[in-house]
Amino acid sequence: MHIAFLTPEYPHERVAHAAGIGTSIKNLVVALSNEKIKVSVFVYGQQEDAVLIEQGITIHLIKNRKYKFMGWYFHRKYLQNYLNKYILYEQIDAVEAPDWTGITAFMHLKAPLVIRFHGSDTYFCHIEKRHQKAKNFWFEKLATKKAKAFIAPTTYAGNVSKELFGIKNKRVQTIHYGLELSLFENPNPKHFEKGLLLYIGTIIRKKGVFELPEIFKKVRMQFPDAKLILIGGDSSDVQTGSHSTWQLLQKEFDPHDLEKVSYLGKIPYQDIQNYIKQAHVCIFPSFAETLGMVTIESMALQKPVVNTNIGWAQELIVDGESGFLVHPQDHTLYADRILELLVDTNLCLTMGGNARKRVEAVFDIEKIAEQNILFYQSIIGKS
Known part of the structure; x- marks a missing residue:
């Protein structure tokens, strides 16, 4: 079996950009390769054309082309032709693509297409109650019509996407993202900086960053030595038009x-x-995710997590056992949950240990890879 992944991002030194989608794809690609599944990755929007082979995985870097007219169409047709060449030459059995931007709209691929709901513009606009450009919805809706089946990282994301795009009589399978657990080991969970709170993610409104000032203020009223570190790229703000959310x-x-x-x-x-x-x-007080890779990475490293309680998060954490789930706008309760952990080391260690067990049970990439293999076998009719 030979599976191809079309993606705008992938963690590699020669790839222009990589974030949560790229990380989840690489984790799966490596795990599939370890299971003797042939894998090719096609990374579009790059600064160069190149074909790399690493650990048995073929990575195609596809240079971004510019067109004077109807670039949105000709860009997709160029990718279609590039993919079809290798579908035939390399005998690719299926192509997986993301839902974001409807990149496979207008494509006629010579292999079955599967779309994974990493999070479309339609999905995020709906979750954030924000206006969406009609063109963006059209592209993503058209792309779903081209797909044979769909994979969702959480049932919540799958159900919302299915409803938004009016998907009927097509399979939508929930398969979580996974982690290579051997790469996420914390041999000394008792060693940490007391009072240090950590947020990892883009500095953007939909991630709930504007809830942090009030939450942090309430925490410091009871725990004055608390510190907050934020890690992630800055972003423009859709609500104010500011070029920097961090400045706001x-x-x-x-x-x-x-x-x-x-x-x-x-x-x-x-x-x-x-x-x-x-x-x-x-x-992680986010308003809009499909799963949230950094949440399960933190859990794998035995860290107590205070997460959002919206939809998808309820599939990651058992509230009060492997983490806490609180709505981001409930500042008092969010701060109270943080304070519970700051003042009770035993609770931190117990919850962190339970978080690790939760990841081992639900998000182990070896188990996730097997679920993906069975799914693709059912789509292409191979065993």
Whole structure:
């Protein structure tokens, strides 16, 4: 069996951009390759054309082309032709693509297409109650019509996407993202910096960052030595038009609280684990995700997590056992849950241990890879 992945991002030194989608794809690709499944990755929107082979995985870097007219159409047709060439030449059995931007709209591929609901513009606009451009919905809706079946990282994301796009009589399978657990080991969970809160993610409104100033203020009223570190790229703000959400966010903090806040921007992926291990509590007050890779990464490293309680998060954490689930706008309860952990080391260690067990049971990439293999076998009719 030979599976191809079309993606705008992938963690590699020669790839222009990689975030949660890219990480989840790489985790799966490596696991599939370990199971002797042939895998090709086609990364579009790049600065160069290149074909790389690493650990038996073929990675195609596809340079971004510019068109004077109808670029949205000709860009997709170029990718279609590029893919079809290798579908025939390499005998690719199925192609997986993301839902974001409806990249497979207008494509006629010579292999079955599966779309994974990483999070479309339609999905996020719906979750955030924000206006969506008609063109963006059209592209994504058209792409869903081209797909034979769908994979969702959580049942919540699958059900919402299915309803938004009016998907009927097509399979939507829930398969979580997974982690290579041997790469997420914390041999000393008792060693952490007391009072250190850690947020990892893009500095953007939909991630709930504007809830942090009030939550942090309430925490410091009871625990004055608390600190907050934020890691992730800055973003423009859709609500105000500001080019920097971080600049807006700083103004929301009490000046005395802001002295205890450190924004590190983007840091190398391999360095993030050190910050997670150093943290006392990891906090993710997001309004819009399909799953949230960094949540399960923190759980795998035995960290107590205070997460959002919206839809998808209820499939990650058992509230009060492997983490806490609180609505981001309930600032008092969110702060109270953080404070419970800051003042009770035994609770932190117990919850962190339970979080690790939860990840081992539900998000182990070896188990996830097998679920994906069975799904693809059913789609292409191979055993």
